[in-house]
Amino acid sequence: MKKFISLFFVGLLTAGLLTGCNNEKAPKTEDGDFASRLKLDLESNSAKQEVTVKRFVDGDTTHFNFTIPSDKQNSEEMMGITDGVLKARYLGIDTPESTGKVQPWGKTAAKFTHEALESATSIIIESEPLNNTWQLDSTGARYLVWVWYKNDNSEDEKYHDYRLLNLELMQNGLAYSKNDMSYRYGKIIDEAITYVSTNKVKVWNSALKDPNFYYGAAQEVTLSYLREKTQLNEETGQMETVDRLAEFKDTAIRVTGTIYRIAGSSVYLQEDDPETGHTYGIQVYLGVGGELTNAVVGAKFCIVGTLQYYESGAYYQISGIKNPGFFGVADDESFRVDEQIYPTNPVTITYDDYSNRTEESLFANARMENLTVVDVYTTRKEGSASYGAMTLTCKDKDQNTITIRTQVLKENDVLVTEERFMGKTITVVGMLQPYQPENGDLTYQFEIYSMKDVTFID
Secondary structure, eight states, rough: OOOOOOOOOOOOOOOOOOOOOOOOTTTOOOOSGGTOOOOOOOTTTSSSEEEEEEHHHHTEEEEEEEOOOOGGGTOOOOOOOBBTEEEEEETTTTTTSSSSSSOOOOHHHHHHHHHHHHSSSSEEEEEESSSSSSOOOSSOOOEEEEEEOOOOOSGGGGGGGGEEHHHHHHHOOEEESSSOOOTTHHHHHHHHHHHHTTTTTTGGGGOOTTSOOOSSSEBOHHHHHHHHEEEEEETTTTEOOOOHHHHTTEEEEEEEEHHHHHHHEEEEEEOTTTTOOOOEEEEEETTTOOOTTOOOOTTEEEEEEEEETTTTTTTTEEEEEOEESSSSOHHHSSSEEOOOOOHHHHHEOOHHHHHHHHHHHOOOEEEEEEEEEEEEEEEETOOOOOTTTTTEEEETTTTOOEEEOOOOOOEETTEGGGGGGTTOEEEEEEEEEEEEOTTTTOEEEEEEGGGGEEEEOO
């Protein structure tokens, strides 16, 4: 995952389990299980708190439910805690990417972390400083922690004691090291590095293939990686502007997402990003008369195609899709991931998203709430497929102007006209799209497809 900067945390804990971990005469580890040698010292002065998982992100990043201690309420130290959630970056290790630009062993590392913590009967996060403090990184959003867990229900008794997950990821060859090994547990992590590099375990073996990684011709990326316009510069700790859509233009890519809408010759994918909490979307164009085998709303698909810029519509889409069908396909073909139907809940966006996060929000499955319709324009060009479609000019509660474009809408097979909307307050579900009229400037409008997308507030 991303390089770390320097951070850590607080909380109090009572009860048992101690034992030193940096003993100069510590026994050698012959089987590679260094985590069995290391014990959690609950009496040390580092900050500790028992937590539960709020959200899994990847191999070395997890969001935990966190209770701010009473003596630290409103302190600068706790400014990174939002809605009782602590965004944790694991100390001492760096797992390959499973989000963004996906790397070999990234998904495997993420799965290892998920399975370890999901089955845990107790999880404790620990800070590095021995002064009972938690420290934010330079972004002010994440903390660096040691993550301990145990599983009293495991048939293997070694999991009945707390084990350091950071170290387990390293000893299983699912992480690289940080440059600075001066951490409290740096010595034993360094021993684990020597073991996995000598024995060429997973990421330390360039000839070994990760069974969970796609090695085809396309570049595997996430929708959030493509859509986001800023990224953290690891050297400066500052955010910088990026344009990955332009970077990947006319390039073969591979993305995974859930179908939330099927319209004409296109399907629309959504991806919910656990790191940011945002929802991202993209249009997949199947060609005139094209279809995606077994495509239904809620189905998760892996799509392989070319990222192209559609000049007439002023947006990026994926096209040139190879469509073999269901499961068990060649590396460079699109396929449905499984038979499960996944939720496709729209994300609520505001005027700020509509006006300032347009590229990030385009084609996302979205909702806009409490908009009052102040004007309606109806397309009345005879013979046009858009005859009867409407453009609604709306105001939000702060009197910001938002434009909604409808398809041709019907209720009980009767054409819906502007009287149905004029002066009403509505909540709508649809997607943000670019709109560039002939001889006009590029603007953005929120598009809805049926009356099922509309809720009248009054």
